[in-house]
Amino acid sequence: xxxxxxxxxxxxxxxxxxxxxxxxxxxxxxxxxxxxxxxxxxxxxxxxxxxxxxxxxxxxxxxxxxxxxxxxxxxxxxxxxxxxx
Amino acid sequence: xxxxxxxxxxxxxxxxxxxxxxxxxxxxxxxxxxxxxxxxxxxxxxxxxxxxxxxxxxxxxxxxxxxxxxxxxxxxxxxxxxxxxxxxxxxxxxxxxxxxxxxxxxxxxxxxxxxxxxxxxxxxxxxxxxxxxxxxxxxxxxxxxxxxxxxxxxxxxxxxxxxxxxxxxxxxxxxxxxxxxxxxxxxxxxxxxxxxxxxxxxxxxxxxxxx
Numbered sequence: 001x002x003x004x005x006x007x008x009x010x011x012x013x014x015x016x017x018x019x020x021x022x023x024x025x026x027x028x029x030x031x032x033x034x035x036x037x038x039x040x041x042x043x044x045x046x047x048x049x050x051x052x053x054x055x056x057x058x059x060x061x062x063x064x065x066x067x068x069x070x071x072x073x074x075x076x077x078x079x080x081x082x083x084x085x
Numbered sequence: 086x087x088x089x090x091x092x093x094x095x096x097x098x099x100x101x102x103x104x105x106x107x108x109x110x111x112x113x114x115x116x117x118x119x120x121x122x123x124x125x126x127x128x129x130x131x132x133x134x135x136x137x138x139x140x141x142x143x144x145x146x147x148x149x150x151x152x153x154x155x156x157x158x159x160x161x162x163x164x165x166x167x168x169x170x171x172x173x174x175x176x177x178x179x180x181x182x183x184x185x186x187x188x189x190x191x192x193x194x195x196x197x198x199x200x201x202x203x204x205x206x207x208x209x210x211x212x213x214x215x216x217x218x219x220x221x222x223x224x225x226x227x228x229x230x231x232x233x234x235x236x237x238x239x240x241x242x243x244x245x246x247x248x249x250x251x252x253x254x255x256x257x258x259x260x261x262x263x264x265x266x267x268x269x270x271x272x273x274x275x276x277x278x279x280x281x282x283x284x285x286x287x288x289x290x291x292x293x294x295x296x
Contacts, residue, residue, distance in 0.1 A: 022275060045229075
């Protein structure tokens with residue numbers, strides 16, 4: 001069964017909270033417009049870490065993406081949604 | 086636990102690497118490297134996959150790293166800027182790994198993990214650039230993620246910057262650090278930063294072992 005965008009967002013929040021509990025308040029209030037670097041303060045290593053965690057959590061395989069391939073949460077959801085189809 | 090490197094003596098894919106190593110052998114006599122180990126544990130030979138890190142104060146540092154651990158083939162992570170120069174062809178033949186420092190991609194990261202898991206020694210300079218004032222700049226945390234995902238230890242090495250070309254090369258090798266033993270297989274961002282800081286401290290401590 002396909003996941004809705006909201007379900008994907010909720011799962012992404014879980015991944016981010018597990019990896020960065022210090023930013024829990026920011027993560028839980030985030031939206032699709034939230035920016036990965038500016039709003040969450042993620043650096044390139046954090047983004048790579050997140051991509052790997054997403055692969056494991058959603059059972060998908062990211063193609064050759066760079067850390068600058070995604071700038072907002074919405075873009076990550078678009079990518080995951082495309083892969084889950 | 087990573088597998089040991091099976092291709093110890095000869096392997097076709099490492100021909101260029103071994104050719105460079107053999108033709109550069111006279112450098113060993115010229116440099117007369119003096120290797121200091123911080124403890125008996127640091128003296129243990131590196132077996133299987135490992136991430137070797139060192140301070141970076143000059144263009145010859147990769148050669149010095151090879152002299153510090155001469156019994157293992159080392160493959161360097163090299164920036165795009167250097168790989169795009171004519172000498173990059175040689176590095177490519179020697180199976181060095183090209184990295185885009187401004188936009189590291191997943192394919193590069195996966196290649197590093199796979200090679201570490203297969204038992205290779207990957208060498209890198211976690212400062213990400215040459216420090217021209219001989220000091221050690223803050224480390225970038227990518228090495229910690231690589232070590233965690235591949236389950237290999239990180240071995241810190243300090244190369245004493247030379248004040249004149251004829252000066253004897255001095256290298257200090259520290260005890261290996263296992264990030265997975267410290268923080269498990271799924272560290273948080275804060276733990277990755279803590280491990281990076283710990284490795285930086287270990288690296289700066291190494292210089293104190295000279296004299």
